[in-house]
Amino acid sequence: MLRKTLILTSILTLTACNSDDRDNQTHNPTPTPTPPAYVEPEIIIVGHRGASALRPEHTLEAYQKAIEDGADFIEPDLVPTKDGYLVARHENEIGSTTNVSELPQFADRKTTKIIDGVSLTGWFTEDFTLSELKQLKARERIPDIRPQNTQYNDQFLVPTIEEIIELADQHYQKTGKIIGLYIETKHPTYFQDLNLAMEDRLLSSLAKYEYSRSIAPVYLQSFEVKNLQYLRSQLDRLNTLQHAKIIQLYSGQSSQPADALKAGLGTTYGQLASAEGLKTVAQYADGVGPSKTYIVSNQGVITNFVSLAHAQGLKVHPYTLRPENEFLPDRLDCSPNPAEKCETGALAEFEIFFKAGVDGVFTDDPGLGRQAADLFLKQ
Template identity: 50%
Template sequence: MRYLVPMLSAALLSACSITESKAMEKPLDGPVLVIAHRGASGERPEHTLGSYTLAIEQGADFIEPDLVLTKDGILVARHENEISETTDVAARPEFAGRKTSKTIDGQTMTGWFTEDFTLAELKTLRAKERLPQLRKANMAFDGQFEIPTFEEILDLAKAQSAKTGRTIGIYPETKHPSYFASIGLPHEAPLLALLERYGHVDKAAPVFIQSFEVENLKALRAKTKVRLIQLMDEKGSPPDRPDLNYPAMATADGLKAVAAYADGVGPNKALVIPRTLLGNLGEPTTLVRDAHKAGLAVHPWTFRRENYFLPLSAKSGVDPRAVGDVVSEIRAYLATGIDGFFSDNVAEAVAAAKD
C-alpha cells in the first residue's frame, strides 16, 4: 500500500480549517449510533474477538463483521474472502497448494480464499494486522486471535450485553454475495438462520444487514423484517447491477428507489461532505436531507484517526501514521444530521458522538 501525503508546512496545516456545517436534519431514531468498523480495528487486528471485545469496552453501540463463507458453508468474519493480508496462511506450508487466482466482482485476485477451506482448517490460522505500514503497534497482537465465526460474534454480543447492561448490536455485511451464490454458497440462509436463533427477526432487533450489492438486499427484504442498509461508494456501481451507479443512487430520486427495499444507506463519507482540492472538507451535499425525506437512515463510513485518512486541517503533520484530530472530522459530519457512523477508533468516536 502506498501513501501519498502532501509535504505541507505546519503553517498551512493550521491555516486550513474544517468546514463548519449547519445541521440539515435531526437523526431519525434518537442517539447517533457508533458502529465499530471491524471492531476496534485501529487498535487490534480487525475482525477478531479481541477487536470486537475492545470496541464494546470502549462504548460501541454496534460491532461490524464482514461475512464470507467457508467450504462447508459456515459464515466467518474477514475483510475479504482472500485471506493472505489478514492471516498467516501464506506462511503455512500445509496450505501452499491452495494458492490460486480467481475473478471476483470483475477483479482478478491471487491468494488463498475462505471458500477453499473448511472451518476446521481456517481455525488453525491466526489473524494479523492488515495495515502494518500505518498501524505498527497492532502487529504486537499478530498471531493471538483466530478467525471468528458469525455465531461466535453473536455469542460475544449476547454475553457482553448481559455483562454491561446495554444492548450490543450486530451490523453484518454480506461480502461478495453474488459471487458466493454463484459457487453454491449463498449468504442468506445461514445468515437468517443464525439471526433467528438469537431472536433477531424484526426491526426492533439490534441488527442491520448491509451490502454493496442490490439484489441480495431485495432477496433479504422478502425474507426478513430486520433492518437493511444499502452501502454506496463514492463512485462505481454495485457488482451485481452494473446498470446502476452509486452517485445516481445517492440522489433524491435514487434514494426513493432504495427506500423500496432498504431502511437506510451507508455512503462513503465523501458523498455526505466532499473534500476540496486542498483536501479540506467542503460543503455538505443534500444526501442526508434527501435520505431522511425518503425515510432512510444515514450511516457514513469510515472515520479513522491516522493522518493518512484525515482532512488536511485535521492532520497533525505530514507523517501518515501519526494520529490527527478525527473527533473534529466526525463532529462536522454529525452537524449534517447523520444517524450513525462507522469508525476504526471507537474511543474517539464515542467522545465525538456522546458530547
Template identity: 50%
Template sequence: MVKTFTGDRPIIIAHRGASGYRPEHTLAAYELAIALGTDYIEPDLVSTKDGVLIARHENEISQTTDVANHPEFSHLQTTKIIDGEAKNGWFTEDFTLTELKTLRAKERIPLMRTQNTQYDGLFEIPTLQEIIDLAKLKSAEIGRNIGIYPETKHPTYFKSIGLSLEEPLLEILQANDYRGANAPVFIQSFEVSNLQALSTKTDLPLVQLLNISGQPYDFIVNGDERTYADLATASGLREIAKYAQAIGIHKNLLLPRDNINKLRSPTSLVKDAHIASLLVHVWTFRNEDFFLPLDFQGNPQEEYKLFFSLGIDGVFSDYPDIAKQAILDFRF
C-alpha cells in the first residue's frame, strides 16, 4: 500500500475525510471519502479523559462540536496553554468518551462551507477504533485496501498531562493487525521526538510534517533552535530519513507564492527528499479560491496537475473526488 517515487500515481489522502462535503472528522466524512475514491482517510487524534483516542482537529472542541449548547458541561469551559498559545473553550481531555458521545459535530468553517452546515448536529465524534472498523468494512466491500493516516496532535502537551498518544495508538494498530512497513498506515506528527521514539517501537511508516513557518513544539520545549525550514534542507531531510519514511509538507514549501498570491518557481524539496529516500505528501488541496493561488482561481484541478508534474507522492485533499479526477486526467 505504501507508494514509492518510481512512477506509481500519487496516493490520495482524504484530509479529515471528505471535509469539503461533510463536517470534518466524522464517520460520514470518512465514508464519503472512500466512496469518492480516496486511498487513505486521515484522523487527527486527541485523547479523552479516560485515555480513548478520538478524531478531532484540535483538543479544543468549541469550533467543531455543539458543546457550547450543553449546559451540563458549562463548568468545563476553561482557558489552557496549548503549545504555548492560550485557548479558551472545552477540551477533550476533560471529558470521558461517554460524555463526548453526547455531543454532535458541526462544520468548522461555516461561512466558507455553508453547504456543510445542513449536517450540523447529525454526527457523533468517532473513536479511532470506529474509524478503523469503517476502513476495514469498506475495504472488504470494495475489494481494495483503504488505509488510515493518523496524526498525533499536540503530543508533548498530552504526554505532559499523563495522556500520551503514542502507546494507545500502537496498541490499537497492533490489535487490528496493522504491522510492518507495507501496512496501509502512515503515522504523522508536526513534532520530532515522538516520531523518533515511535521509530524504535514500530516498523509502520512514519511521516514528519513540515509547516511553512515556525518550529516543532518539542524543539521549543527542548531549546532546539532549528525551524521547519531547517528540517526542509537537504541535510535536514537526511536527518528525518533516520526515523521517518515520508515528509508531509505545506504546499508553499514546494511552490512558494509571491506577495500577490501568484506561484513562484518550485524549490528542490521533492528532489532533495527523494535523494534522502523520503516520500513527499503535500497538504492541503481545496477547491475554494480562498485557498488557491491566483494562477488557479476557479480551476483547482490544474493545481493538482502542476504538483503531480513535480513528482510528489501523495496529496492531502478536502475533495478526494477532484484529486481522483486530476489523477485520471494526468499521464504519469
C-alpha cells in the first residue's frame, strides 16, 4: 500500500509541476502527514443503527447523535438500490421506516417478495433508483416503544454509505477522534441473485476515502458465511483497507445462514457457536457478533461462549443492548410499561456483559453504553 502511494505521489508531483531534476533538488514536496495509529478501546461501544433509541434509525442524524454520545463505532446496515448504490436501511423493505406508503407516485411499487424464505409485502429498495429514494423521508420503526422519536418523522433522508463515511470523516477532521465503521451487508445471497451483489461495491466505496482506507477501523459483518469468506479473500488480495476486519454474525441457534439454507447444507448457527464451529469461523473472521442470549441466557446464566471464542482469537461483540423495559430481562425492568426507558436496568445489563468478558457491545443508546463502560473500566 505504501509503495503504491509513493508511486502515485511521484506521478502527480511530476504532472503538476513539470519540474526538471534541478528543480526537484531545490523544491522538495511537503510530505503528507502520517495518519495517527488507531488503538482500539478495551471495550468498544457500537452505535447500533446510530443512536436508534433517540433518533429514527439509519439516518445521518442518528449516526451523528451516536458519535456525540460517545460511540466508538457507528453501524450502517446496507442494501442496494435499483441502480446499484448502497444505502442504509435495516431491511430492503422500507414501508415501516419511511413515508413511501403515503407517496402516490410510488403506490404501484408495492409488491410481495420472498426474502431468505420469508414472504414480505411492501416497498423494496431494489425497485427504486437512488434519486427516487432521496424523495423519501425516514420514520421511526417502532413508534409504540419509542413514541418520542416520532417527532423526527419525515425530517431525515435515507443516506448512502458515502455520506456516512463523510460524516465520520468530518467529525475526525474537526475533533481528531476516529469513529469506526461497523458495516453489515444485508441478505447478500438474495441480492447476488438479482445481480446487485454488494461486496465489491462496498469495497470500492470504502477505498475512495483516505478515512476508510487508512485512518478508521472498518468492520464488515454478515449473517451469511460465503460473502464474508469472499470479503476476506478480497481484503487479503487488494490490501487497500489497512484496518479492516471480518465479523460473523449469529442468529438463533437452530436457524441457518441463508446461503447455507439455499445450498441445502445443514449448518446452523448453534453449530457455528461450538468449539469446532468457532475454529472454522476463525479461518476467515476476526470476531463474532452473537445475539446476547449466546452469552447470557434468559435465566441470567453466563455461558462459555466468550471463552470459546477468545480461545480461537476471536473478538466478541454481542447485539443488542437496549434501554427500554421491552428489551431488558424482566428482572431488570423498572416498571411494567414496555416503552419506559430504564436507565438503571440498562446500566446493570451492560455490567453483566462486561463481566462476562465481551470486547464490545451493540447498543441503541451509546450514551448509556459509554457511561457503563467508563464506570466498569474504573473498577
